[in-house]
Amino acid sequence: MPTAVVVDVLRATSTIAQALAAGYRRVLCCAEIEEAWALRERLGEGVLAGERRAAAIPGFDLGNSPREFLEPRGDTLILSTTNGTRAIVAAAANAGTVLAGSLLNLDAVVRAAREAGSDVEVVCAGVEGRFTLDDAYCAGRIAELLGGERSDAAEAAVRVARSFGSALEGLRASENPLHEKLGEDVDWCARESVLTVVPRLAGMDGSATEIVV
């Protein structure tokens, strides 16, 4: 079974890394809003956070900006986002180890993926199933630092990443109009290796994936 590194650099996997670094003990990722509500009901605890198309979800405690997760508001974060959460749920079905990768924890996640000792597959969340340059940039940085033999797709991602002068340029390159709503989050998420946490999939809680460090 390969090791999967899921990337939704703007913003779900950056937010997961930031939340766990700040002190949340686990992040429960739900693909659907209704699952997030039901999970908090069942657990009797949990901070509800997430977004749909870069907008806040009515009734939730927090959005999906990593800057909202500098201090923990509880032990459990219940997160539902448009693309990243769904990619983690999907990756869990096909990989042995599932890690959440971002630029924030770049070095740490590369080291952990290398130590897992199997082939590494970087899974880009994209937007509604489509390829995006921001995730490809992050995937290319991961593949470049991993070294070893590369698939054609990994080699292409490395070449795309190298074509940008900086991480910020790579993250800003997407034509996704929703990115204009992200403001300073893009600058925040473009910082490389400022966190040492390696979020990893611990298991499933019903249909939700439990991510811990």
Added chain:
Amino acid sequence: MPTAVVVDVLRATSTIAQALAAGYRRVLCCAEIEEAWALRERLGEGVLAGERRAAAIPGFDLGNSPREFLEPRGDTLILSTTNGTRAIVAAAANAGTVLAGSLLNLDAVVRAAREAGSDVEVVCAGVEGRFTLDDAYCAGRIAELLGGERSDAAEAAVRVARSFGSALEGLRASENPLHEKLGEDVDWCARESVLTVVPRLAGMDGSATEIVV
């Protein structure tokens, strides 16, 4: 409906361009070998050609090297290849105009796609559903010459293509082990804009796509 440019630069779409330039009047593309046999039986004519995993198909008249199509052996070519033919069949379901693109007819296909006046989608055949650098190189050249607004995927392909020093370098970059069997075909297919034909989908003949100029 978008205009689709299908690319299987090594070798199906290069072979289709070469065959039509040489004087074949139409190429009937079949996804399956059995369909090719049945089609010739029904038509009572046709040169059978193609490959599976870069090897000749037993009983067929020709393989899938463009260098086998310098002179026509008849009016109708019936072609079945591993990836390219299937990509054309699939593209036919989702596009208005379907063109076959390669480096051999690069300028001509770009001009025809631009004149079609709608969005252009470059469909890379890849290998068994997977991304390949050779098709991405060709797609990037097409997107670069087309100009206009680019999707994230098109922009990435342009950046990948620019990262290579030459077309031959781009076509040789794939890790696909089958490419070692292609010999001088790689050099042949790396020549840009030496043909002016624009193979286009004329319609279906049963489950086969009919390609003409």
